Amino acid sequence: MAKVIKTEEFIIREEPFYLATDRETEIFEAAYRNRIPVLLKGPTGCGKTRFMQYMSWRLKRPLITVSCHDDLTASDLVGRYLVQGGETVWIDGPLTKAVRTGGFCYLDEIVEARKDTTVVIHPLADDRRILPIEKRGEVLEAPPEFLLGISYNPGYQSVLKDLKQSTRQRFLALEFTYPDRKLETAIVMHESGMDEEICGRLVILAEKTRNLKDRGLIEGASTRLLIHAAKLISAGIGAEKACSVCVAEPLTDDHEMLEALAELIRSIF
């Protein structure tokens, strides 16, 4: 049975596991203190969302995440009137909730959202820091604790889904790449509970697939895929099979490429 979480309970109580690769935590804190919105860019599955969770834990602010999609309307973000028992009740959208409670609002994969929706965040993302709620005739001023974060994957090659300059140029941008071998091994070990040997090999495999980016693969294997594979291995699935279903197959449908990936897996495990 799924658990219903109320927004006020979005405060993360336990420390999420996150290993910094550079000075990103420091920069994020500086952005937070100076009220600069943050854009996280990088390939899928490299820890953008986890970083957001970690920072909201560290700064003790509630985190509201919205996964963007192309039917997301402005009222989905801001809020709408609903009728309850013959009366109209205003329900805040996630963005409004975050502004009211002084939390972090994280719009994941912002390019997926319709362009007219994206515009809603503009007045919030510059020095005005306001959220006009048209229907109520209100303008909310964001408290100093409020922070807007968005994420975006530059490797996504669709001309129809590009982030507009007017949006981009309101944010401080942190680039996320895959962590180095040692760090990534530690992450996979922690998340999956597998031993160093297996996790180390998975990371080597990931590096090899990343070498194939633009040489047949659109993107290399993400850390997330490695964690999946490691979990499957610890559940007793053979390493080769686990890598095949968790790493190779999700990456491509091309038979020749799958064959080459299978050879890579065999060579490493």
Next chain:
Amino acid sequence: MAGTGDKYSDEKYAGEFREDFIRNLRIDFFDDEEISAVLRDLDSLDSRIRQKVFALCHTLSHASSSLVPNALKRIKTASGLLPGRDLERWITHAYDILDRQGIGAFADYISGIDDEALRRFSTPEGLPLREIMAVLETYIRGISGRELKIAAARETYTDTSAIFLPAFVNRYEDRDRNYLIYKYCAALAWAQISQGTVTTDEDVLNRFLKEVPAEPDISAFFRMFPDERMAIDIFSILEAVRLETFLEKELPGLMREVKAVKRDFLNDRPLCPEQARKSAFVEGLYRLYLDGEPAEEFQNLTGDIPGDILMLKKNAGVEESMKLLGIMYDLAAGLAGDYQPVIFDPLLCTIRPQEVSLVLKAGRRARRQRLEGMITKLLNMPDFEQQKITLRRAGQQKLPESGKEYLLIKGRLIELDSEMREILQERGMSGGIIVKGADMGGAGSPMTLTDLMEEDEVIEESAGGVKYDEWDYKRGGYKKKWCTLREKNVHPGHDPFVEQTRKRYSGYIRVLRKRFELLRREPRLLRRQKDGDDFDLDAVIDAYSDSHAGLAPSEDLFMKYDRQQRSIAVLFLLDMSGSTKGWINEAEKESLVLMAEALETLGDRYAIFGFSGMKRSNCDFYRIKGFEEPYDGKVKRRISGISPKDYTRMGPPIRHSVKILKAVEERTRLFITLSDGRPEDYDAYKGDYAIEDTRRALTEAREQGIHPFCITIDREAGSYLRHMYGEVNYIVIDDVKKLPNRITEIYRRLTT
């Protein structure tokens, strides 16, 4: 082999048996010319089978010489079709038939067998390299992250740009283990490149070389040994041992599987007690590599050495191997007799210092030539007129940066990079001085070399055409109306290229149509519309709540499906330069046919243009299909008429395409270029200059709201691509044959 080998040793083949053979031929009325033809055929055979074939012919000549030329002919055909081991097997088989069933059966066997049957004779489970080449290349690229090529050769080695592997591996009956041998060989060669075996650091080399040549590489190192071959063999093995540790860390699975293979190879190797002492020494070392343990005899021969060899496995560098080679070489050189090169299995990646040296030198030479040309030109240029600086608009002027150094020569200030510095050190700087940017106090306007090279160029004016500016990165500004572009028509071709392509890809085209149809018919649900097929429940609820709350409810309460949502126009710009001749041109044309099929299904508007030319005054822009033209017989004939022309000056055609695209009204305007490598023209439009202009032209396109996307067919996709095209706006296709299939996918991805 052993039986015949004893009787027909090389000397006897040359001596008494040869006499006897010739005598037999004469008895059977062979004239001198025919005899010398037979002997020539025999001598031309591979030394491995020559004795055997000679023995066979000799035996035949006792019965009937007339069979000899025919048999030799068949053997020659067979040698072209069968790999060495199988050829030997085939000859042995024929010989057996001759021995056991007599001449009639032999004649039947040898003439009754056709080429197909011969091919089938080859080890059925053996694995030819060509079968796995494509996958292996991807494999090695994944492992190495480099553009290494795979090619066939007699033995395994690498020249640092390609990995050479045997054309055929049939040690095992099953494909998997033969494949494993290929993978291991390729991995070992990669380790040789990445761990400094063949790409040894100059510093390390200098510590060993007695005289340091201008460009030291490992060939200089091996030249220090009187018996170079022995030194190379010892070193190949030492490195194979050392690199095991590295490979075990990177590819543990492969190394685990390869252990058994090594043991099999070890068991295969015949013991040769008569081997010369030096060869026995190298053989012992090789066995140590295969076995992982020194054999007793080798231990006796070398004392503590095996321990030192095994120490190489403890994270040693190439330097340790080189030191140990010195010790081992001296030890081996002290043994009696000559060194007869040991035959290694394909498993060992040997070293070919000369080939490595050639590749490294060629790379250095190419770079050097380019730079020297620039410097010479610079020194020969007339003095620079100071007032030109003031003529430039302030906005375009670059200022010296304090961290950089500049060369001040003939009134010009030129940016110094490390390569230029090197050349200047060699040649001396007559008339120039080096100044630090910090000392310049922001005065002067630095430029780059290519900038200068163009200043003295004669301007060829030609009438007509459209003029385009060209970006000059040294100057930080445009050369106004620098290039002249003319639109031309492609001369229609008469071969039914389009029809043939459609036939060849008929299956794929069916799939393609379906896929693109899906794209078109994908029901796009538009919410909150003024009218439509159904209520938008969300909108109705919102409106209801709004009116309850006393707000004016919205009227946009419907949703509808829209199939005409796509508003995309795409322009394809095709590289028609001379370098596309052959496969690339074919593939480009095939791609156009497939793209046209897909786009006709989809309904996106499209145009196709090609470009080539020579010099800035002759940029040719070929029309294949305009936006307004239908895809009809005329267009198809033009596609078939596309043929390679001259050079690749990319800037002007890009700018012209942008102009055309700007005139269309579709919401999304896509611009796809198809080319095969660096932009380059006959004049100074080369290198950084050409890359910067292309990059600039693409940036201009983006600024005009056009989405450029570049497809490059380039096996050596250089790092410049990312700079030229920008991070997310290009794709490299390494194998031209994949282009037709890939391009439609790329388009699909770009527009969904």
